[in-house]
Amino acid sequence: MSDTTNLLLSVTSKEALAKRKAREFREGIIQILLAIAAVSSVLVTIGIMEVLVGESWKFFTNPELKEVGIDNIFADFFNLVNPQWTVLFEEKHFGILTLLSSTLLTSFIALVVAIPIGTTVAIFLSEFAIPSVREALKPILELLAGVPSVVFGYFALNVISPLIRSFNQDIPGFNRLSAGIVIGIAIIPIISSIAEDAMRAVPNQMREGSYALGATRLNTAINVVLPAAFSGIVAAYILGVSRAVGETMIVAVAGGLQAIYSWNPLEGAATISAFIVQVSLGDIEFGSLEYESIFAAGLTLAIITLALNLVGFFLIKKYKETY
Amino acid sequence: MNPEQKTVGTVLQGEGVSIALEDVTVFYGINPAIQNVTLDIYSNTVTAFIGPSGCGKTTLLRCINRMNDMITTTQITGAIRVFGEDVRKIDPIELRRRVGMVFQRPNPFPTSIYENIALGLRVNGFRGNISDQVEKYLRLVGLYDEVKDRLKMNALQLSGGQQQRLCIARTLALEPEIILMDEPCSSLDPISSIRIDNLITQLKKYFTVVIITHNLQQAARIADWVAFLKVVEAEGARFGVLGEYATSTDFFTKPSSIDAYNYINTRIG
Incomplete structure (x- = not known):
């Protein structure tokens, strides 16, 4: 009471x-x-x-542009026919496609390497590996993701590049093929780990439905699990591309630093990020045209990444499954 | 197993035994799930497995098409024969084509309605016209008229009852000899459930059906035979054993064991 x-x-x-x-x-x-x-x-x-x-x-x-002989900066920046990026020279041109070609080329090579390998690894880990194997392999893959990218850069320069040159000595030591391949290796863990999570999230009853129809593990993985996990796998690819597009150290070390417009992977040329490194390491004046140009290049990179993320967002939304 | 029952079954249903379970015991790791089950399931009949939760109905059903292979700790002793062949000697892929399964929750693949059926046909190397086969079995489950204009639509957008009928259609389309159903109506509304019951009754002309159900009315309505499993406790373990196996009429009108009687009358014994 x-x-x-x-x-x-x-x-x-x-x-x-x-x-x-x-x-x-x-x-x-x-x-x-x-x-x-x-x-x-x-x-x-x-x-x-x-x-x-x-x-x-x-x-x-910038009014200085007029002084170096560029009347229409936008025409020069978006020159797709005959782009030149000669920011550090006397006669200046700012055709971003020069650098962008290298960025897109190395990223494309990276994806050609990473998507098949990463997806296969993810399928193996999620659908085929017995738990003990999976537990042993995942940390090793994650270790790969933790390797500093400068180490990957020297791996590209000292291992992959000599390997490519062993076929043809005329290929330069700095080339975008070796850089692209190594970026691909570097992004395998991102792709495989996110794709594997997406596949493991597919409910088991969906797999059982497939097995009960007499499908093999491989049939099930390709026909049932992959489509069911599609949105997550796309997210994995998009994150992989974003990382490849922005990758800096590997291309700066192994891809070459000359700003050349070329789509030949066996030539060396600077990517956007490699150029930014090169300029920011040099002794250029704060607020100068050269200094400001790296921001224009950086903005281009940021817009590409943003666009990729948007594409990924819509793809994920479109294919999101509600099990 | 009582020899008279066997004769009755054979006389009533013609063809003989589809599935023979002989002293089947299943362990998950060290835990027994079900012990010493011996029963024959007759061709072109509907046999219902009933019993309280945890009595091993699902375990027993999944032994028949070797779905328990996926669980690595499963140990099965005794013999399971499908049409006289030991299931452990049949390739599981081949076995599962001949012994189809429908699950408790509808589990269509995240592809189109058409693909859901075509996929199974394709992985089994079906040689006929796939779209004819898709249409035939969608009609059989009564889904064709509802979906004929949107076969390309994602199957996950169908209602639960439609999804379950689609899952039955994709199982039937492989023309298996036996269909195992694990509570196919448990997540469905009464109308969808009745439609599936009617379907099962038609199906036994062509197939042998084994169905798990918690719905005794459903069991009485569609089953020819009833296998009642009960839970026993011994040496600190709980596992299922076969309590009674009889024709549906006999089981529901004159159950021979007190456990079965209590279960039918929902008494806690």
């Missing part, structure tokens, strides 16, 4: 009110801290974009 009365009283007593106030205060602080954490990542992204867009804007409107 007395307990109940105390309890009832305690809800409205001064003490209880103070306690409640204190609790609400604590909760409020925690909420604010969490909100700050959530907003900060957005702010950082906005900040990066602000710098990229702002500096690029300065580049495109």
